[in-house]
Amino acid sequence: MAGGSAIKTIFVQGPVPGFRLLLVIVISAVVIVADARFDRLTPVRSVIGTGLAPIHWLGNAPSELEHWVAGLFTTREDLQAENEDLRARLLILERRALKYAALASENNELRRLMNSSEVLDDRVIVGEIVGVSPDPFSHEVIINKGSRDGVTVGQAILDANGLLGQVQQTSSFTSRVLLVSDSSHAVPVEVVRNGLRAILLGNGDINALELVHVPDTADIREGDLLVSSGLGGRFPKGYPVAEVASITKESGEPFVNIKATPKARLNQSRLVLVVFPPEGERDEDGNAPGQSSATVNVEPGDEVER
Amino acid sequence: MLSVISYPVFAISVILSLVLSISLFPVGWFEFRPEWLGLMVFYWTFRAPAQFGILFAWCLGLLLDVLEATPLGVNALGMALIAFLVLTIHQRLRMYPIPQQCVMVFLLIGINQMLVHFIKQMLGGEDAGFSYLLPALSSAIVWPFVCVLLDNLNRKLG
Numbered sequence: 001m002a003g004g005s006a007i008k009t010i011f012v013q014g015p016v017p018g019f020r021l022l023l024v025i026v027i028s029a030v031v032i033v034a035d036a037r038f039d040r041l042t043p044v045r046s047v048i049g050t051g052l053a054p055i056h057w058l059g060n061a062p063s064e065l066e067h068w069v070a071g072l073f074t075t076r077e078d079l080q081a082e083n084e085d086l087r088a089r090l091l092i093l094e095r096r097a098l099k100y101a102a103l104a105s106e107n108n109e110l111r112r113l114m115n116s117s118e119v120l121d122d123r124v125i126v127g128e129i130v131g132v133s134p135d136p137f138s139h140e141v142i143i144n145k146g147s148r149d150g151v152t153v154g155q156a157i158l159d160a161n162g163l164l165g166q167v168q169q170t171s172s173f174t175s176r177v178l179l180v181s182d183s184s185h186a187v188p189v190e191v192v193r194n195g196l197r198a199i200l201l202g203n204g205d206i207n208a209l210e211l212v213h214v215p216d217t218a219d220i221r222e223g224d225l226l227v228s229s230g231l232g233g234r235f236p237k238g239y240p241v242a243e244v245a246s247i248t249k250e251s252g253e254p255f256v257n258i259k260a261t262p263k264a265r266l267n268q269s270r271l272v273l274v275v276f277p278p279e280g281e282r283d284e285d286g287n288a289p290g291q292s293s294a295t296v297n298v299e300p301g302d303e304v305e306r
Numbered sequence: 307m308l309s310v311i312s313y314p315v316f317a318i319s320v321i322l323s324l325v326l327s328i329s330l331f332p333v334g335w336f337e338f339r340p341e342w343l344g345l346m347v348f349y350w351t352f353r354a355p356a357q358f359g360i361l362f363a364w365c366l367g368l369l370l371d372v373l374e375a376t377p378l379g380v381n382a383l384g385m386a387l388i389a390f391l392v393l394t395i396h397q398r399l400r401m402y403p404i405p406q407q408c409v410m411v412f413l414l415i416g417i418n419q420m421l422v423h424f425i426k427q428m429l430g431g432e433d434a435g436f437s438y439l440l441p442a443l444s445s446a447i448v449w450p451f452v453c454v455l456l457d458n459l460n461r462k463l464g
Binding site for chain 2: 032
């Protein structure tokens with residue numbers, strides 16, 4: 001090294017750095033297998049992800065700036081009009097909430113009569129989408145709520161119109177959400193009209209989902225609303241997911257081809273709701289009913305196909 | 307090989323490339339997003355092969371893996387491969403005129419993309435034709451600008 005500093009050598013790293021490449025290939029192979037096949041490196045990923053939170057923040061900065069600039073140039077009249085609009089909507093929603101409170105208490109009463117202790121109200125927190133996946137072939141977004149806010153893997157994410165997806169990974173300040181339209185995503189749903197159960201698959205198209213394994217004779221029509229059935233144990237029951245858009249029957253095929261449009265605005269929403277499963281409330285009620293409801297929930301889940 | 311390199315320029319260029327590789331890009335143009343981090347690895351191992359090498363490129367690739375949510379190590383291996391190839395050819399590369407350098411950028415980033423795509427396929431990714439090679443093309447197109455810009459910054463601040 002002493003000679004190297006005096007005279008600039010041509011071969012700065014030895015003839016060919018083949019040994020390092022070999023080393024790196026071996027390490028990479030081990031790391032890839034450990035991560036992809038055995039899921040052993042989730043903590044490592046979470047730690048690095050926490051360190052990279054400023055990158056996400058910077059990546060979102062241009063659109064934040066745009067919002068801020070747009071806010072500067074909003075006129076007073078526009079704001080007043082919007083304010084009045086919102087007040088009117090608030091009034092309508094409050095009236096509906098009053099009615100809802102009565103219905104909810106009645107519903108709880110009925111459920112108690114039927115000896116089932118399902119809690120209806122879920123706790124939610126509001127998050128904001130701060131990034132989208134750079135990979136054009138996967139439908140994922142990044143939200144600004146992470147494990148520090150209590151978000152865990154598997155939680156359902158909603159927007160104002162319906163189910164958006166589920167949490168796939170968390171770091172301290174952000175988490176990664178897999179959208180319902182990703183080709184590796186499936187939601188157990190039921191038709192609101194008659195309770196027909198089916199599985200809704202994403203197929204990589206942001207505007208179309210696929211309802212699979214519905215027999216030819218099933219009672220399903222265009223325009224039917226599909227809500228999450230809660231049978232997988234992952235999504236809470238009763239949130240709207242999609243609307244049936246088209247049904248095509250092909251003779252000779254055992255199942256019909258059904259396309260559905262997602263209710264959530266998958267590529268437009270900015271604010272999202274993170275739903276917390278009602279575990280805490282169940283514990284407050286006491287353990288016995290909580291346990292019994294859990295077992296009640298699991299049993300029908302095992303027999304999805306009747 | 308530059309006589310001097312500036313470490314602040316290095317740090318800022320790497321952070322900027324990470325931000326660019328996740329920040330919002332026009333919808334419908336996603337496939338054309340240049341492989342910014344690959345360009346940075348290419349540039350820094352090309353200009354300062356004594357300081358930056360395979361292990362450094364591997365660590366940067368690991369960061370990209372976390373940002374892109376690919377299995378850890380996939381992009382890391384791809385970046386390490388770029389660094390290795392640059393190290394083996396960087397003496398010839400310095401003699402090339404800019405258009406020929408662009409061709410080399412296209413080849414090396416293309417090889418990186420192929421490797422990443424191949425591993426993703428083995429792990430069960432979906433097939434998407436040859437569009438995964440588009441970032442290599444766009445990287446080759448932006449290479450002259452990136453190279454000149456970073457060279458100037460290095461000369462001024464280094």
